[in-house]
Amino acid sequence: MKYILLIDSKDEKGLIYKISKTLFENNINITNEQEFVDNENNKFFYRSEISGELDIKDLKNKLQNTLPLANIKITQKRTKDVIILATKEAHALGDILIKQYSSDFDINIQCVIANRNNLQDLVEKFNIPFYYINADDMDRVTHENKMIEIISKYNPDLIILAKFMRILTPNFVEKYPNKIINIHHSFLPAFIGANPYKQAYKRGVKIIGATAHFVNNDLDDGPIIEQDITRVNHEMNWEEMRNKGRDVEKNVLSRAIKLAIEDRIFVYDNKTIIL
Amino acid sequence: MKYILLIDSKDEKGLIYKISKTLFENNINITNEQEFVDNENNKFFYRSEISGELDIKDLKNKLQNTLPLANIKITQKRTKDVIILATKEAHALGDILIKQYSSDFDINIQCVIANRNNLQDLVEKFNIPFYYINADDMDRVTHENKMIEIISKYNPDLIILAKFMRILTPNFVEKYPNKIINIHHSFLPAFIGANPYKQAYKRGVKIIGATAHFVNNDLDDGPIIEQDITRVNHEMNWEEMRNKGRDVEKNVLSRAIKLAIEDRIFVYDNKTIIL
């Protein structure tokens, strides 16, 4: 059995000594271990993969006694449950479907919820429940509450916005802190908001990009998990930029999902620490 | 109606003048136009997208009269028919399936032929014929002839090897000159042959890559269409390199397919000129 141990804490001398002592004395194997000290903010972050005969609650108590002020989380390695929110574009959703299908991702897609119905056929090919909630004549909160109702039946580890083209309100966001990953189709903080490819075309940039981030209450301002770019030039209009950008979007989202399901992301000060 | 005009020729003074004169006098619109002169080899390559009331045969005759020694090809812009050969990995095939499904590619996948049967379920989700030809107890030519028999029923514009893990003999290759695109999982010419990720891991490289190329009679030595790379490090074993490489493979293959179906690739001297 394999477990993930995550610790974050105010930094102080001897943290690694105390953690490794506890693990050593309890006969725990460490397969790999990463740590990071944010010297500027005096913060300590730690992740290890551990194995051995261990009782999660007992080990957590022992570690907490040694590190009384730290946040400590021990979880068994397992397939993560995810829910995908989408609108009408198939590329990001399709990539995740194929990656689950081929076991490139260790995830279980519990359902897909969309505010358009054109992706229903694709999702159902993979025998995944599809919920179509037309948002056109609804206010935001009513629409969100319908989604929340569905999500609450599943209790996912992660909610993935795979080109979900709706702004979420605090009503929704605050229910799932650091559990919602969005892909924004620009290298943030450039081109916040609507139509970033049109903005990029108009500005005449030579690179476009995509940003995967956790969603918080400020539009496109959540902690960035991963970014990447691709080159464009004067020959491309905004539709061609969008088409070229799609591969970047899905790749970036996919890398962020992988980091999340492997429990590698800490969030601090609106940034991510990735171990 | 839109058409693609492709010309290659020995270079000589006035080629563009002669081409543009013929087009102008026949009232043809040029939407965009690219040319390349290989000064070292004294070769001229030309591609344009043209429109207007035109008779392909008649225009071709007029151009040929002006440029008696050139190769001239005029085709109507249309959806391209493709056949995919695969083995057992889903990522490259899946990406093409999704891109056809979402109209990101203007292709019609006529069928998929594989020497394993585990992808059958995926392909048939998309209502595409799947032919399973187990090659285990067959010599190469017998196996290839069974594939050729199927292919001959469809007459595709392009044959895509989407991680088809069999070496093709001249018996097959010579039937489809510059029509077979392969994705090789290394930045050629590094790591030719079997298990490039294992080779890359053993060599300790810091970047891995993928190469899309036309298939000719020499293993992994055909004209390169597109390449890309991703960074790796000492923490990754060869399976992790392979997993990270898969996104590069499918992206590179996908870009090469796009160039091919848009008739942008000339082959000369075992290289590609991309206009």
Place this chain on the structure above:
Amino acid sequence: MKYILLIDSKDEKGLIYKISKTLFENNINITNEQEFVDNENNKFFYRSEISGELDIKDLKNKLQNTLPLANIKITQKRTKDVIILATKEAHALGDILIKQYSSDFDINIQCVIANRNNLQDLVEKFNIPFYYINADDMDRVTHENKMIEIISKYNPDLIILAKFMRILTPNFVEKYPNKIINIHHSFLPAFIGANPYKQAYKRGVKIIGATAHFVNNDLDDGPIIEQDITRVNHEMNWEEMRNKGRDVEKNVLSRAIKLAIEDRIFVYDNKTIIL
């Protein structure tokens, strides 16, 4: 003798025909030729390298008669004169000095003007005049006028801001339209203004970049010539980002300079078309 022919015009049918006819009838060789039609704005851009026995004025007249509304420019290929403005960082300036020294750039650095004096020693090693104009107790226009006075003695083809950390006013900028290239240390339009590395650090981005652009009256909003990026992570503070970014800055600036001295850049609608 080699010449560069640059044409931009309202697009209309037969432009290439008319240009190539004139060149053909005047026995001009075309070594290479690029064109671009901006269909959205109905604009035509053309660049070719030509040779033969030609009289610039005569050829220009003939072309202008055929294309009465076009902007036509014919120049002999030659070493370009440049002036560099700097402040205190050596990396971008040093790269240009080495590239001139080793003939990687076909430029003649006429002088360097700086508002700090710490680069004087470096510049003078290369026997290039260095002008130190302390701007501390001067208003912007007075400072600019002192620079303009120096520049007017040299009449450069290009003014390069190699990390010149002063904002230029219209008083200066409007004297040298599309002749001033700046390197901004972010992938614009992200992180406009002061301290982009600190802004990038604070925002927690995973990529930083640099942008070379022509300078116009709006801060960091001129036509973008070239951009590139490099990856950063949570381990880097802003000084480490700045240090890593320096190589990107100098590479991007260097590529933009190369495009400019080869007369490859058209500016239209606050964008660059690069042929």
Place this chain on the structure above:
Amino acid sequence: MKYILLIDSKDEKGLIYKISKTLFENNINITNEQEFVDNENNKFFYRSEISGELDIKDLKNKLQNTLPLANIKITQKRTKDVIILATKEAHALGDILIKQYSSDFDINIQCVIANRNNLQDLVEKFNIPFYYINADDMDRVTHENKMIEIISKYNPDLIILAKFMRILTPNFVEKYPNKIINIHHSFLPAFIGANPYKQAYKRGVKIIGATAHFVNNDLDDGPIIEQDITRVNHEMNWEEMRNKGRDVEKNVLSRAIKLAIEDRIFVYDNKTIIL
């Protein structure tokens, strides 16, 4: 005072515990710490930056008592002495000169040794001794011995081959194990040996690259430290590839030098582990 602690060892349970215990009990601060376990080869690698009132010899003894089989190295952080070997190209050498000049590198270039004399003027601008040893009429070992004689006067931490276009024999290489860094102008293992840009041009690749590696007895087969690439296309002849490649070469070499002078590189099994 800051120190670097480097440990490599056969992996066993409790290594981190033992190390951190020793450091904790001796009141040593750890500023940052990285480790890597090569599970396949059962090897452990560790690097930390430490500070405090410490006696190197005493601390090393204590650690060695706890980890009897480990290789342990403690060094004070300090400016590194380097010698550069060059031939005739200025770009890689020039970049290092500028980086020393501007304190972007914490190095002291003790001297430059070259088998051509055209770089003498450049090197002496920076008041660095330049040794010209014409190798034309010498056998390899005689030439190398003349270089060894000079090097032995300086005792550098690192020898940098900044486009030194001579093959070194074991006579030279074995004197400086894991101390010689070379920049090879291809993404190894592609294009080993002479004229990689010509090879790349002939093969028609779409990316070219550069590789920084430690030099061992097998040509271009030493442990790779860093690699990067840049895109090329059919329009470029081999000289243009070489010119574009130069920026990649110098960037890659520069990043490798930075890793080396910061004592971040372990060599094991002909690979590098970079902490």
